[in-house]
Amino acid sequence: MAPNPMRRLDQLLSSLGYCSRREVASLVKAGRLKLGDIALTKADQRVNPHLVTLDGEPLEAPDGLLAMLHKPVGYVCTHSEGEGPTIYELLPTQWLDRKPAVTSVGRLDKDTSGLLLITDIGSLVHRYTSPKADVEKTYLTKVDRELDQRLIDIFSRGDLMLRGETKPCLAAKLEILSPFTARLTITEGRYHQVRRMFASQGYHVEKLHRESFGPHNLGDLEVGEWDLISVPD
Numbered sequence: 001m002a003p004n005p006m007r008r009l010d011q012l013l014s015s016l017g018y019c020s021r022r023e024v025a026s027l028v029k030a031g032r033l034k035l036g037d038i039a040l041t042k043a044d045q046r047v048n049p050h051l052v053t054l055d056g057e058p059l060e061a062p063d064g065l066l067a068m069l070h071k072p073v074g075y076v077c078t079h080s081e082g083e084g085p086t087i088y089e090l091l092p093t094q095w096l097d098r099k100p101a102v103t104s105v106g107r108l109d110k111d112t113s114g115l116l117l118i119t120d121i122g123s124l125v126h127r128y129t130s131p132k133a134d135v136e137k138t139y140l141t142k143v144d145r146e147l148d149q150r151l152i153d154i155f156s157r158g159d160l161m162l163r164g165e166t167k168p169c170l171a172a173k174l175e176i177l178s179p180f181t182a183r184l185t186i187t188e189g190r191y192h193q194v195r196r197m198f199a200s201q202g203y204h205v206e207k208l209h210r211e212s213f214g215p216h217n218l219g220d221l222e223v224g225e226w227d228l229i230s231v232p233d
Contacts, residue, residue, distance in 0.1 A: 005050070009033065010043040012052070016059055017097035027054070061228065064121040065095065065102060069226045070218055071116045077107040087116060090224055095120075105129060105213070106189050114139070114210030115218045121231065128214060129189060135214045138185045139194050142207040146179045151201060155184070162196045169197060183211070 010021040024043040027033050033040040034053050049062035076083045088096060095102050098120050105117035105128045128135050151174055158171035173185040184194055195205045211218055221227055
């Protein structure tokens with residue numbers, strides 16, 4: 001049996017970050033909430049979220065939100081203050097009031113730019129970050145000295161041990177693009193993994209940029225910008 005999509009109007013608007021449950025009554029009184037062409041009259045009325053409009057616009061991502069963010073260098077992936085500007089400062093303030101709260105799918109360190117997924121769907125976070133997920137992530141790297149072609153084999157064998165680890169890294173694909181730049185695709189998400197993989201071979205990563213995460217690619221999304229995308233089945 002399919003789940004019942006009906007929800008209380010005040011709970012719905014509050015969970016999507018539009019306003020508090022108490023404030024929904026004011027929106028109703030002002031005639032700003034409608035079901036089709038019919039103005040809603042009660043804040044506690046049960047409604048289908050996909051049929052409700054606010055000021056003539058459908059509600060944003062009523063089934064859960066998924067977005068791509070082009071993270072700039074210098075931003076941190078945390079809600080905590082004191083570590084510098086956070087990625088959440090780049091998002092619409094309404095998203096920050098959604099319940100459940102939005103979070104990043106995995107993290108990029110402060111000095112890494114590129115694709116981050118943002119969502120309030122807990123099952124999606126687990127799906128993409130579980131150790132068994134096997135999700136490909138591709139990074140563009142620039143290192144401090146000329147790349148050795150032997151790195152392609154070293155990274156692809158699946159026996160590379162990182163300092164402090166007890167299991168080797170899974171096989172990774174390295175494509176050398178120029179003497180100092182390469183594209184690396186991994187399927188894990190260990191702490192600072194890309195930087196540590198290169199460091200294990202005597203290289204320092206000077207620039208690191210994530211181009212893709214699973215089926216999602218940054219494309220022409222500008223630095224600091226976000227874009228809502230479809231939630232995968």
